[in-house]
Amino acid sequence: MKLPKVHSLQEIANLLQCEFVGDALFPVYGMNEIHVVESGDIVFVDHPKYYDKALQSAATIVLINKKVDCPEGKALLISDDPFRDFNVLTKHFMPFVQSNVAISASAKIGKGTMIQPNSFIGNNVVIGENCLIHANVAIYDHTIIGDNVIIHSGTVLGADAFYYKKRPDGFDQLISGGRVVIKDNVGIGALCTIDKGVTGDTTIGEGTKIDNQVHVGHDTIIGKKCLIASQTGIAGCVIIEDEVTIWGQVGTTSGITIGANAVILGQTGVTKSVDGGKSYFGTPIEESREKLKQLANIKKIPEILKKLK
Numbered sequence: 001m002k003l004p005k006v007h008s009l010q011e012i013a014n015l016l017q018c019e020f021v022g023d024a025l026f027p028v029y030g031m032n033e034i035h036v037v038e039s040g041d042i043v044f045v046d047h048p049k050y051y052d053k054a055l056q057s058a059a060t061i062v063l064i065n066k067k068v069d070c071p072e073g074k075a076l077l078i079s080d081d082p083f084r085d086f087n088v089l090t091k092h093f094m095p096f097v098q099s100n101v102a103i104s105a106s107a108k109i110g111k112g113t114m115i116q117p118n119s120f121i122g123n124n125v126v127i128g129e130n131c132l133i134h135a136n137v138a139i140y141d142h143t144i145i146g147d148n149v150i151i152h153s154g155t156v157l158g159a160d161a162f163y164y165k166k167r168p169d170g171f172d173q174l175i176s177g178g179r180v181v182i183k184d185n186v187g188i189g190a191l192c193t194i195d196k197g198v199t200g201d202t203t204i205g206e207g208t209k210i211d212n213q214v215h216v217g218h219d220t221i222i223g224k225k226c227l228i229a230s231q232t233g234i235a236g237c238v239i240i241e242d243e244v245t246i247w248g249q250v251g252t253t254s255g256i257t258i259g260a261n262a263v264i265l266g267q268t269g270v271t272k273s274v275d276g277g278k279s280y281f282g283t284p285i286e287e288s289r290e291k292l293k294q295l296a297n298i299k300k301i302p303e304i305l306k307k308l309k
Contacts, residue, residue, distance in 0.1 A: 001030055001031055001032060001090075001093070001094060001177050001178060001199040001200065002029060002030040003028065003029060003030055003031070003093055004093065006027050006028065006029055007027075007028045008024060008025050008026065008027065008028065009022055009023065009024055009025070009026035009027075009028060009061065009075050009077070010024040010025070011028075012028050012042070012061075012077060012089070013077055015088070015089070015092060016077060016079060016085045016088060016089070018077055018078055018079045018080075018085065019067075019077075019078040020075060020076060020077050020078065021067065021070045021075060021076040021078065022061075022070060022074070022075025022076060023075070026060075026061070026075045027040060028040065028042060028061055029041065030042070030199075031043075031086070031089055031090070031093075031199055032059070032199040032200060033198050033199050033200065033219065033237075034050075034053065034054060034057055034059070035219070035237055035255070036197075036199065036200040036219065037057050037058045037059035038058050038059075039058055039059075039060050040060055040061075041058070041059045041060065041061065042059065042061040042062075042063055042077070042086075042089070043057055043059035043061070043062055043063065044062075044063040044064070044082040044083065044085070044086040045062060045063070045064050045065075045082060046064075046065050046081070046082040046083055048066075051064065051066075051068060055068070055071055055074070056071070060073065060074050060075065061074065061075045061076070061077060062074065062075075062076050062077070063076075063077040063079055063082045063085060063086060064076055064077070064078065064079070064082060065078075065079055065080060065081065065082050066078075083165050083172065083174065084172070086174070087172075087175045090175045090176075090177040090199075091175060093177070094177035096141075097123050097141065099120075099122055099123055099141075102118075102119065102120055102121070103115070103120075103121040104121055104122055104123045104124070104125065104141075106123050106124050106125075107121045107122070107123070107124070107125040107126070107127070108125070108126045108127070109121070109127045110127055110128045110129035110130070110131065110147065111129045111130075112129050112130040112131075113127055113128070113129060113130060113131040113132070114131070114132050114133065115133045116132075116133060116134045116135040116137075116153075117135050118135050118136045119133050119134070119135060119136060119137040119138070119139070120137070120138045120139065121133075121139050122139055122140045122141040122142070122143065122158070123141040123142070124142050125139050125140075125141065125142065125143045125144075125145075126144045126145065127139075127145045127149075128145055128146045128147035128148070128149065128184070129147045129148070130147055130148050131145060131147065131148065131149045131150070131151075132149075132150045132151070133151050134150075134151060134152045134153040134190075135153050136153045136154050137151050137152075137153065137154070137155050137156075137157075138155075138156045138157070138158075139151075139157045139158065140156075140157060140158025140159065140180070140196065141158065142158070142179045142196075143157050143158045143179060143180045143181075143182070143196075144179060144180070144181045144182065145157075145182045146182060146183045146184035146185070146186070146206070147184045147185070148184055148185045149182055149184070149185070149186045149187070149188070150186075150187045150188070151188045152188065152189050152190040152191075152192075152212070153190050153191075154190050154191040154192075155188055155189070155190065155191060155192040155193070155194075156192075156193045156194070157182070157194050157196075158179070158180045158195070158196040159193060159194075159195050159196070160173065160175075160176045160195065160196070161174065161176045161178075161195050161196065161197070161198045161217070161218030161219070161236060162195070162217065162218070162236070163176075163198055163218065163236070174198055176196050176197065176198050176218065177198070177199055178196045178197025178198055178199050178200050178201055178202065178218070178219065179196055179197060179200075179201050179202070180194050180195075180196050180197075180201070180202050180203075180204075181201045181202070181203045181204070182194075182203075182204045183203070183204060183205050183206040183207075183208075183224075184206050184207070185206055185207045186204050186206070186207065186208050186209070186210070187208075187209040187210065188204075189210055189211045189212035189213070189214065189230070190212045190213070191212055191213045192210055192212065192213065192214045192215070192216075193214075193215045193216070194215075194216040195215075195216065195217055195236070196218060197218050198219060200219050201219070202216060202217075202218055202219055202220050202221075203220075203221045203222065204216070205221075205222055205223040205224040205225070205226065205242065206224045206225070207224050207225040208222055208223070208224065208225060208226040208227075208228070209226075209227050209228070210228045211228060211229045211230040211232075211248075212230050213230050213231050214228055214229075214230065214231070214232045214233075214234075215233045215234065216234045217234055217235045217236035217237070217238065217254065218236040218237070219236055219237045220234055220235070220236060220237060220238040220239070220240070221238075221239050221240070222234075222240045222244075223240055223241045223242035223243070223244065223260065224242045224243065225242060225243045226240055226242070226243060226244045226245070226246070227244075227245045227246070228246045229246060229247045229248040229250075229266070230248050230249075231248050231249045232246050232247075232248065232249065232250045232251070233250075233251045233252070234252050235251075235252050235253055235254035235255075236254045236255075237254050237255045238254065238255070238256055238257070238258070239256075239257040239258070240257075240258045241257070241258060241259050241260035241261075241262075242260045242261070243260055243261050244258050244259075244260065244261065244262050244263075244264070244276075245262075245263045245264070246258075246264045247263075247264060247265050247266040247268075248266045248267070249266055249267045250264050250266065250267065250268050250269075250270065251268075251269050251270070252269075252270040253269075253270065253271055256270060256271075256272060256273040256274075257273040257274075258270065258273070258274055258276075259273075259274060259275045259276025259277065259278075260276040260277070261276050261277045262274055262275070262276050262277065262278055262279070262280065263278075263280070263288075264280050264281075264285075265279065265280065265281040265288055267283075268280060268281050268282055268283060269282075269283030269284065269285060270285050271283065271284040271285055272285065
């Protein structure tokens, strides 16, 4: 997430009421999670296990809960609770703005686009030309939709990321300040849910078709011309490359990559990254040919046991 304007390290520290290490005029351009950070971004870290990863990341400002040696060319914001203060920044720079109309006045809707009754179009939403938004679709703030997109009834674009920190008295949510971006010629079925990024974009690539009742988690990137069948659940921060086919009731873990032209057969649990151009099946996931051989061999066990008696 890029800030509306460049801020200084001193300005951000004043906002958070925290100490800082570095030049007071050190420029701050944005804030992001560690998997999408760029130079000029703030990243937060609150566990020693991940200090090195954050300090060596592309981020140039690290919001951290301990004063440590600052790498050259970077700056630190010292906070007693980086998770809380990252939320403070999101609330400040991307606050929730209530809308009391079905289609926000700030929304931009392209020529030839049809919006059926009882749909909600939030603040600063952009919808391209010749789209069809069926009844009872909810499109949250800042969502970007390309041309020739079809979205069926009951689908929700832009709900919050499922991202929590456990506290002694319950769970704190990491507030989502990202977006959903839907490219041209995408088809989305009924009752789908596509969560916005925490700080970046959840992206559905050009020409991809998504069946009914599919969930896509925060910051996931789906490539071009993919097919995703019903009741699939895709976790956050997943990368699905171009022309992947995912059949029904597939589930994935977070932070993995599915290579281009892969085929994931139904009811597979994608527990790790997999190469493109192959077919996969089972939980834990394996190449389908090998997995089916294993299942065939399992069926032979009773016959083998009989022979051993």
